[in-house]
Amino acid sequence: MQITRLELRNFRNHRHTTLNLAPGVNVLVGANAQGKTNLLEAIYLACVGRGWRTSRDREMVQFGADSAWVNVTAQKRCGTVEIAIHLGTGQKKAIAVNGIPISKVAELMGQINCVFFSPDELKMVKEAPADRRRFLNIDLSQLDKTYFYALTRYNKILAERNAYLKTNGDPRELAIWDEQLVKVGDIIIAKRRAFLNQLTPLIIAQHHALTGGQENLTVQYETVQNFAKNLAAARARDQQLRTTTVGPHRDDLAIKINGQDVRLYGSQGQQRTVALSIKLAELTLFTKLTGETPILLLDDVFSELDSNRQARLLTTIAAAQTVITATEAPAVGEIFTIHHGQVVSPAPVS
Ligand SMILES: Nc1ncnc2c1ncn2[C@@H]1O[C@H](COP(=O)(O)OP(=O)(O)OP(=O)(O)O)[C@@H](O)[C@H]1O
């Protein structure tokens, strides 16, 4: 899969930017705060229907403007796909695929797939479980619409159950929500498990290659066993705490190197290598499952990797169209210079 054209209007600091991307490596070069990451975010938005740095659409609309739009054209094996997204400050976003409006973000999922990698992605290894769930949710939503529907439904029921818990109502009433919550929750758990069963061996293989087999990495899915039973058993406690304490919204991944939790004991370099292994594994798995290589978005990663890992990254990603941001131009790819929210070289296209 390959993005051929990207056009933005009033998107963050880009008033009007058009980019014709090359098939291989594309590098967005410029000083800090010129709008390089904003361009990656626009691509991300066209892939998953939300911003990369924010879930609030209005933050992506240029200061002082009423609306923004992003238009992305991609070439897939089955033909061309054109995504248009309109973000208004006061209204819901509008999305069209090949000129046809869609009513649900789920219908956007899987049209153009991307894997985003930035130094921030370290959070996934280093920080709270929510960051690891977010990674699972974004990947699975791109690969499987039914997952996205189940997740949306789960979050809605969960919010209702939590609201009820705050009213101090009759605990027997909880059964109404519990049955629905378990129904979609079990789908989420099963899909996460199946996804991780496929992804984990690929992560371990990448990690083995990056570290020369020096370290033993394990990735374990941690979830609630027998959700229905445990949810029922937790009713009294949930009522006391006024929140739902068991379910896939509490899932986590235990990532260990030589048996030790990498989150607590891993060095910065070890954490970074795990994050990179996960991203490269995602790329491989997406390609295998969809028959299309996703677009790889790399934000500021070269500054973070030593030369061996940079070289390894470049060989692994050779098959993917890649958009990289950097403050200095590396000696690869098609270079675009970004300055003040504009592409200043090559000369702007229209
Ligand atoms: N809604 C918005 N409207 C206008 N400008 C915005 C908006 N949101 C962010 N910006 C501006 O975009 C700029 C940052 O752009 P971006 O993050 O793409 O920079 P960058 O080129 O990636 O820089 P760095 O090299 O530091 O990562 C900031 O100056 C910020 O003020």
Ligand SMILES: [Mg+2]
């Ligand atoms: Mg940036």
